[in-house]
Amino acid sequence: MPGDLNEISKKELLEFTGISYGQLYRWKRKGLIPEAWFVKRAAFTGQETFFPRTEILDRVERIQGLKEEINLDQLADLLSPRPSSLRLSAAEARIQNIVSGPGLELLARTLGPEDPLGFDQLLLGRIVGGLLDAGDLGREEGALLLRALAAWAHPGQGQAWMLRKHGVGFCFLALGEASPDPEAKVLARIDLPSRTAELKWALEGGKP
Amino acid sequence: MSTTTESDLKVVGETTLPGGSYRDLSVMGRLRLEGDVACRSFSCMGEARVAGGLTSQRTSIVGETEAAGPVDAGDLTVVGQMKCLSTLRVRALSCTGKLQVQGRVDALSVKIMGEMNVRGDFNADEFRSVGAFHIDGLLSVDHLRVEPYGPSQAQEIGGGRIEVRRRAGFLGSLPVLGWIREHFFGSLGAKLEAQVIEGDDVHLEDTEARIVRGARITIGCGCRIGTVEYRETFHAEGDAVVGEARQT
Numbered sequence: 001m002p003g004d005l006n007e008i009s010k011k012e013l014l015e016f017t018g019i020s021y022g023q024l025y026r027w028k029r030k031g032l033i034p035e036a037w038f039v040k041r042a043a044f045t046g047q048e049t050f051f052p053r054t055e056i057l058d059r060v061e062r063i064q065g066l067k068e069e070i071n072l073d074q075l076a077d078l079l080s081p082r083p084s085s086l087r088l089s090a091a092e093a094r095i096q097n098i099v100s101g102p103g104l105e106l107l108a109r110t111l112g113p114e115d116p117l118g119f120d121q122l123l124l125g126r127i128v129g130g131l132l133d134a135g136d137l138g139r140e141e142g143a144l145l146l147r148a149l150a151a152w153a154h155p156g157q158g159q160a161w162m163l164r165k166h167g168v169g170f171c172f173l174a175l176g177e178a179s180p181d182p183e184a185k186v187l188a189r190i191d192l193p194s195r196t197a198e199l200k201w202a203l204e205g206g207k208p
Numbered sequence: 209m210s211t212t213t214e215s216d217l218k219v220v221g222e223t224t225l226p227g228g229s230y231r232d233l234s235v236m237g238r239l240r241l242e243g244d245v246a247c248r249s250f251s252c253m254g255e256a257r258v259a260g261g262l263t264s265q266r267t268s269i270v271g272e273t274e275a276a277g278p279v280d281a282g283d284l285t286v287v288g289q290m291k292c293l294s295t296l297r298v299r300a301l302s303c304t305g306k307l308q309v310q311g312r313v314d315a316l317s318v319k320i321m322g323e324m325n326v327r328g329d330f331n332a333d334e335f336r337s338v339g340a341f342h343i344d345g346l347l348s349v350d351h352l353r354v355e356p357y358g359p360s361q362a363q364e365i366g367g368g369r370i371e372v373r374r375r376a377g378f379l380g381s382l383p384v385l386g387w388i389r390e391h392f393f394g395s396l397g398a399k400l401e402a403q404v405i406e407g408d409d410v411h412l413e414d415t416e417a418r419i420v421r422g423a424r425i426t427i428g429c430g431c432r433i434g435t436v437e438y439r440e441t442f443h444a445e446g447d448a449v450v451g452e453a454r455q456t
Contacts (some may be wrong), residue, residue, distance in 0.1 A: 011421075011437075011456060018424070020368065020408045021366060021367065021368065021406050021407050021408050021421075021422060021423070022350060022368025022369070022407070022408050023368075024366075025348045025366045025367045025368070025406075026350060026367075026368070027348075028348065029314075029331040029348050041249055047403075047404065103356070148345075
């Protein structure tokens with residue numbers, strides 16, 4: 001709703017930060033501002049675009065601060081939810097507590113031994129490692145989930161469900177709402193966007 | 209993708225291949241590729257259908273090409289017809305033929321002299337059109353220059369500099385001819401239509417839009433604009449029709 005304190009309209013944003021339409025559209029094109037932050041709403045002047053207030057103001061400040069030093073493409077990679085240039089050795093991932101030992105071992109066994117690891121592999125290892133450590137999944141089930149996640153066409157999006165029925169584990173991934181078999185036991189429900197964000201934090205040395 | 213040394217491929221007759229990596233791929237006959245294909249150059253003078261994606265450094269389509277998967281075309285020239293059922297990524301795009309894309313397009317510089325239809329969003333640094341285009345999504349550009357030749361349309365247009373100018377062709381060169389053009393050919397629809405246009409420097413002619421927002425706005429002849437919201441300057445010229453203009 002217009003006037004919502006948590007949101008800022010495009011017009012207000014331009015006024016407040018002094019950036020131009022050209023810059024805003026360019027940054028969106030280069031992936032510096034996520035498309036999901038552009039929320040269209042009907043307003044009394046016709047349709048208007050709103051942004052989550054604190055996120056967009058932080059982001060604009062960060063872009064303005066960094067763009068003197070590096071070019072837009074490097075910046076995009078830095079701000080992207082799945083940094084493509086990132087590589088971490090398995091040993092380092094273990095030491096920094098990004099992926100647990102059992103997670104790394106299963107990752108290497110299921111998807112092949114790769115070292116150093118990219119962002120997507122770290123994410124997969126972290127998710128499955130966490131479930132193994134918590135005793136939610138067995139190794140077989142973990143491998144199943146890893147393979148499903150690795151083949152998922154929308155990395156970092158949607159939800160992964162791990163279920164068990166009559167002692168047999170199975171999993172599926174969904175982009176929208178999902179209603180699994182009510183008789184099956186839900187072993188884990190993984191929200192991929194939030195796990196992605198959480199891994200980014202961990203890699204930046206923020207919250208664990 | 210195979211790691212063997214890639215070779216050139218020339219298709220003269222009719223062939224079906226599984227896909228793979230090539231150096232220079234040229235099609236004069238009919239080619240069907242069952243999977244993804246990657247090459248240094250792709251030129252099609254005949255007919256090509258790719259069931260997977262297409263990745264190439266230089267792509268030239270004189271005949272007909274259809275790709276079901278994502279296309280990363282490098283520098284792309286379309287003289288014939290090209291249909292992308294998924295997305296298109298391109299450095300320099302020049303289209304004098306017909307280009308259709310079902311998904312989004314990411315480009316650096318674009319020149320449309322023919323016809324282009326895009327179902328998704330279109331991103332480009334430079335976009336110039338002296339042809340006709342239809343974009344169902346957002347057209348986001350640093351610099352847009354359109355001289356509408358046929359009806360051109362985008363749901364939304366946003367960027368730095370946006371210029372739409374009447375074609376300085378034969379029928380616009382003399383006032384009388386201009387009048388004739390207006391009254392007899394006006395219905396042919398050589399104009400640009402958009403719901404919303406936003407830019408820093410906006411100059412419009414022969415444009416219909418519901419809302420135009422920007423810093424410095426000029427609305428020229430042949431325009432019908434619902435609302436103009438400007439920050440610094442606003443001019444209306446000629447027979448421009450502007451419902452409402454307000455400074456914000």
